[in-house]
Amino acid sequence: MAQELEFQNAYKYRINVCCSSGCVPFGALKVLKAFEDAVKEFGVEKECKVARTGCIGTCSVGPAVLVEPGDYLYQSVTPERVREIVRDHIVLGLPVKDMLYERNAYFKKQHRLVLRNAGKIDPSRIQDYINMGGYGGLLKCLTDTPQAVINELIASGLRGRGGAGFPTGQKWSLVARAQNSPKYIVANLDEGDPGVFANRTLAEADPHAIIEGMLIAAYAIGAEKGYIYIRSEYPLAIQTLQKAIAQAKAMTLLGESILETPFKFDLELRFGAGAFVAGEETAILASVEGKRAMPRPRPPYPANSGLWQKPTLIQNVETLANIPLIIQNGGAWFAKTGTPKCTGTKCFSLTGKVNNPGLIEVPMGITLREVVFDVGGGVPDGKKFKAVLVGGPSGGCLPDTLLDIPIDYDSLVKVGAIMGSGGIVVLDEDSCMVDTARFFTEFCVDESCGKCTPCRAGLARLKDVFGKITNGAGEMSDITTLEKSSSFIRDGSLCGLGQTAPNPVITTLRYFKDEYIQHIVEKRCDAGKCFKSRGEEEIE
Amino acid sequence: MIKDDKRRAMLEKVLKEHDYQESALLEILHRAQEIYGYLDKELLMDISGSLNLPPSHVYGVVTFYSFFKLKKSGEHVVTGCLGTACYVNEVEQILEAIEQEFDLKRGGSTADGKLSLLLTRCIGACAMAPNIVVDYEVIGKATKELVIQKIKQALGGVKAETS
Numbered sequence: 001m002a003q004e005l006e007f008q009n010a011y012k013y014r015i016n017v018c019c020s021s022g023c024v025p026f027g028a029l030k031v032l033k034a035f036e037d038a039v040k041e042f043g044v045e046k047e048c049k050v051a052r053t054g055c056i057g058t059c060s061v062g063p064a065v066l067v068e069p070g071d072y073l074y075q076s077v078t079p080e081r082v083r084e085i086v087r088d089h090i091v092l093g094l095p096v097k098d099m100l101y102e103r104n105a106y107f108k109k110q111h112r113l114v115l116r117n118a119g120k121i122d123p124s125r126i127q128d129y130i131n132m133g134g135y136g137g138l139l140k141c142l143t144d145t146p147q148a149v150i151n152e153l154i155a156s157g158l159r160g161r162g163g164a165g166f167p168t169g170q171k172w173s174l175v176a177r178a179q180n181s182p183k184y185i186v187a188n189l190d191e192g193d194p195g196v197f198a199n200r201t202l203a204e205a206d207p208h209a210i211i212e213g214m215l216i217a218a219y220a221i222g223a224e225k226g227y228i229y230i231r232s233e234y235p236l237a238i239q240t241l242q243k244a245i246a247q248a249k250a251m252t253l254l255g256e257s258i259l260e261t262p263f264k265f266d267l268e269l270r271f272g273a274g275a276f277v278a279g280e281e282t283a284i285l286a287s288v289e290g291k292r293a294m295p296r297p298r299p300p301y302p303a304n305s306g307l308w309q310k311p312t313l314i315q316n317v318e319t320l321a322n323i324p325l326i327i328q329n330g331g332a333w334f335a336k337t338g339t340p341k342c343t344g345t346k347c348f349s350l351t352g353k354v355n356n357p358g359l360i361e362v363p364m365g366i367t368l369r370e371v372v373f374d375v376g377g378g379v380p381d382g383k384k385f386k387a388v389l390v391g392g393p394s395g396g397c398l399p400d401t402l403l404d405i406p407i408d409y410d411s412l413v414k415v416g417a418i419m420g421s422g423g424i425v426v427l428d429e430d431s432c433m434v435d436t437a438r439f440f441t442e443f444c445v446d447e448s449c450g451k452c453t454p455c456r457a458g459l460a461r462l463k464d465v466f467g468k469i470t471n472g473a474g475e476m477s478d479i480t481t482l483e484k485s486s487s488f489i490r491d492g493s494l495c496g497l498g499q500t501a502p503n504p505v506i507t508t509l510r511y512f513k514d515e516y517i518q519h520i521v522e523k524r525c526d527a528g529k530c531f532k533s534r535g536e537e538e539i540e
Numbered sequence: 541m542i543k544d545d546k547r548r549a550m551l552e553k554v555l556k557e558h559d560y561q562e563s564a565l566l567e568i569l570h571r572a573q574e575i576y577g578y579l580d581k582e583l584l585m586d587i588s589g590s591l592n593l594p595p596s597h598v599y600g601v602v603t604f605y606s607f608f609k610l611k612k613s614g615e616h617v618v619t620g621c622l623g624t625a626c627y628v629n630e631v632e633q634i635l636e637a638i639e640q641e642f643d644l645k646r647g648g649s650t651a652d653g654k655l656s657l658l659l660t661r662c663i664g665a666c667a668m669a670p671n672i673v674v675d676y677e678v679i680g681k682a683t684k685e686l687v688i689q690k691i692k693q694a695l696g697g698v699k700a701e702t703s
Binding site: 021022025026059060062191192193194195196197200232233234270271272273274275276287288289290291292293349351352353357358389392393423425427431439440443449 | 561562563564565566567569570600601604605606607608622623624625626627628629660661662663664665666667668669677678680
């Protein structure tokens with residue numbers, strides 16, 4: 001360990017090149033290579049370390065490069081300009097001003113706990129993680145009783161980050177108390193929401209935080225086997241995790257007698273195949289067992305009868321990444337961040353019509369206005385803000401008047417949105433709310449598993465009505481149909497998908513009813529999204 | 541024939557690795573699609589026989605998940621991202637332009653089988669929306685003109701760079 005620290009401290013500068021899925025398509029690997037070549041060319045390779053890291057957070061101006069010390073963040077770096085950075089910044093000590101990311105407000109209101117190491121460590125080196133205090137939580141918990149670990153979790157107030165916000169400590173107690181064995185852990189990395197990339201980014205930037213969280217959970221509940229269920233659309237995250245698992249095994253952090261204690265835990269990846277509903281907790285279990293990802297009624301709850309009818313703990317990877325911090329610093333320390341009922345932070349993928357899109361992490365209780373206008377920098381091109389969609393395709397569209405509500409599980413549900421997996425999409429005046437609700441309804445029609453009639457048939461009915469309204473054949477009675485069908489779907493579906501699928505319809509009807517009436521009565525769409533496309537199709 | 545070729549031997553190895561366990565069906569389908577490119581009826585019958593599962597079960601699983609393909613795709617593949625951020629940033633206009641320019645429909649291929657236009661729920665490069673993937677190259681902040689030019693390059697035999 002001391003050797004490793006010495007190795008790291010030998011460098012005066014560290015150039016972190018973001019090589020996550022957001023930056024790689026835009027040439028990050030070429031930039032990395034150019035930096036490696038340039039430090040050699042200028043003969044500074046002994047004092048300047050070039051590292052391949054995960055997401056730095058400024059995904060809209062990739063490839064992003066962070067130079068330490070001093071946290072100089074370069075944006076839109078091209079291989080052509082790499083020499084200039086090395087020459088001026090590293091050799092002469094003069095940062096290249098015109099390439100620096102200047103929007104400091106983007107980071108000012110963020111609070112990085114889960115993403116503590118993102119963009120700072122090389123995710124392919126377990127030593128980097130250990131250097132930042134990684135696996136310290138595991139070491140600490142192994143000297144404690146499982147019950148003490150659970151008590152710490154309860155004290156922290158941590159709630160599940162998968163969307164529903166169930167208290168994590170309570171869930172662990174239930175699985176720990178279950179009599180049957182063996183017990184399993186399933187980490188949910190099936191980020192099926194379009195427009196959300198927080199879990200993927202976490203896995204690409206700091207895979208060991210997820211593994212350590214699973215190990216601590218396994219110790220607390222007495223599980224010996226775990227699965228990470230990951231979307232097959234995330235090749236880089238899969239590779240990163242596979243490598244991390246192999247490294248952890250080599251260091252006896254996984255497998256039999258972990259760190260020479262009797263504790264054993266084995267970990268495998270399982271691949272999803274593109275089904276939004278597979279993120280639901282009973283559906284994910286069916287999928288891990290190799291079946292269609294269809295939810296089943298609860299009870300029995302997975303805590304008692306989950307994977308192969310055995311007690312199973314299902315946890316989102318963001319929840320798991322919080323665990324090592326809580327064990328190391330204590331539950332009381334964690335509870336200081338956020339609000340009393342909703343502690344800690346939340347990662348969001350901030351996208352849409354906003355100046356600074358990217359991956360952000362903010363304390364719970366921050367207002368939507370702060371997220372959209374301070375962190376996000378507001379709406380670009382002088383356009384007017386119209387709505388913000390919180391919670392993915394089954395979230396809610398909220399107007400300007402609701403921007404001052406705090407972000408926490410309960411406040412969002414009160415206004416018709418959900419925390420979901422953490423998608424925040426900003427819409428400006430060019431967006432039509434009727435068309436937006438139609439878009440999400442179509443998504444949910446495709447993704448409904450078909451088990452419950454209200455969800456399967458009801459969503460299809462909503463889609464038909466939207467087709468009618470956006471084609472100019474709407475009648476005022478359609479609004480009643482939308483409202484009634486939405487409540488049937490919400491009340492008559494088994495799982496979270498069906499129960500939340502009508503949210504975009506319900507909220508747009510609640511907050512933007514005028515637009516519906518305009519479409520139906522005046523056959524007019526101010527955003528120019530509706531009626532028009534139908535016309536073009538007919539001409540074709 | 542599916543039984544004779546080298547690819548069948550690779551599939552057999554995969555089946556063996558998983559000990560012919562029915563719970564490994566998804567993993568096996570993933571690998572089979574990697575090996576063959578797509579999953580046709582004959583291949584699915586073969587897998588269902590090997591795992592001792594009813595063909596209806598295997599077919600049900602394959603059609604449930606959008607990642608599995610039952611049809612062969614074109615020589616070049618353009619994938620449009622339908623994620624929320626891409627929708628908000630007008631990816632629809634680009635898709636329409638591609639359909640018009642190359643005379644094909646989304647989900648299908650051109651008559652000569654050279655080009656397919658597929659859709660995906662989200663590639664996760666949302667901050668760069670709208671995104672279109674031409675073969676392996678992701679085009680962020682895409683415009684109609686740029687995408688059509690890239691597709692023409694790909695069709696013209698200029699190899700798309702894989703960064």
